[in-house]
Amino acid sequence: MSAISVAPATAQALACWCHQGEWLTEFRTKSFGLLRCSGCGGYRIDPAPLQTPETSEEFYTEYYAREGVSELVASAELERSAYWSVVKQVPCLPQAGRRVADVGCGDAHLCAQLRDAGWQSVIGVDVSRTRIERAKKRYPDSDLFLGTLDESICQPGSLDLMVMDSVVEHLVNPEEVLAGLRKFLSVEGHFVALTPNMDSGHFAFLGKRWTGMLAPHAHIYLFTANSLRRLLEHAGFSVVTTGSIHAAPYLPSQFLKRIASGDVKGAIWRAHQEIGGWYGRLIGQGPMLYAVARRGH
Known part of the structure; x- marks a missing residue:
């Protein structure tokens, strides 16, 4: 998908984290646009739902309060973090x-799964008051904190593993946040980030x-894989x-169930997603991107 024009001046308000390129317009719809950075090759939603990190806690507290809890999200058994798929692919991860x-950490399902997997000390932090309060009710014995790692009981150099599953895409200042997290990793510790893959067959x-x-x-x-790598290195x-x-393939029985229920539009939408998934398998690019990193020097 090629860029078609330079974004309007109003879209320049939030620069790319790399500060090395200009925003090019990938596409625009009636409700939003997608910009691509000519420097790092990464993307940004326009207009961005957040413009400053100071408003993150209020924004995501209200956002998840409005969203509520679906039956799927409310079940730790049904929501298995994509992190475990990374563990299968990367042998060096503990x-x-x-x-x-x-x-x-959101609703702290991954925290519970990590504890069940044998991790001795598991800490979860989130800027959404709604999600932390919900998580504490579900997992009252967990170490869960509103805010950042700096506001938790976590000590610098203490972590063997740090996971950010579907978080970095929400950050107004990703380089600053990631740089601040490095100090919490031990010398041999690993950092894992997961985020939507803009190299994917789906996109x-x-x-x-x-x-x-x-x-x-x-x-x-x-x-993209390249822009995420550059962000982490920066x-x-x-x-x-x-x-x-x-993503796991959608089964024929699931399509038939949708059609039988009268949800033909939903079945067509799902079919489009599956075509994207098939193309992703062909080119070796699934919908979720991951990066595994060490603390560095």
Whole structure:
């Protein structure tokens, strides 16, 4: 998908984190636009739902309060973090250890899964008061904190693992946040970031119709493997590897169930998603991007 024009001046208000290129307009719809940075190759939603990091707590507290809890999200058994797919693909990641932190833990399902997997100390932090309060009710014995790692009990140099699952795309200042997180990793610790993959077959096929992952109501910066690697390196990390995760195929029985229920429109929408998934498997680019990194020097 090629850029078609330079974005209007109003879109320049929030510069790219790399500060090395100009915004090019990838596309515009009636409700939002997608910009691509000519420097790092990453993307940004326009207008961005957030303009300053100071408003993050209020924005995401209100956002998740409005969203409520679906039956799927309310079930820890049904919501398995994509992190576990990364563990299968990257042998150097520890299966269990002493201390781990989930940054942007949401409802803390991953925290519970990490504890069940054998991690001795699990810390979760999130800027959404709504989600932290919900998580504490579900997991009252967990170490969960509103805010950042600096506001938790986590000590610098103490973590064997740090996970950010679907968080970096929500940050107004990703380089600053990531640079601040480095100090919490031990010398041998690993950092794992997961985010929507703008190299994916889904985006290549669906483009502006990939709204579930573009999420213009909540996401700010979106990444390719190259731009995510550059972001982590700018923040001081040493990147071990990047890769992608493919979504599980939608079964024929699931299509038939939708059609039988009268949801023909939903079945057609799902079919488009599946074509994107098939193309992603062909080119080796699933809808979720991951990067594994070390603390660096």
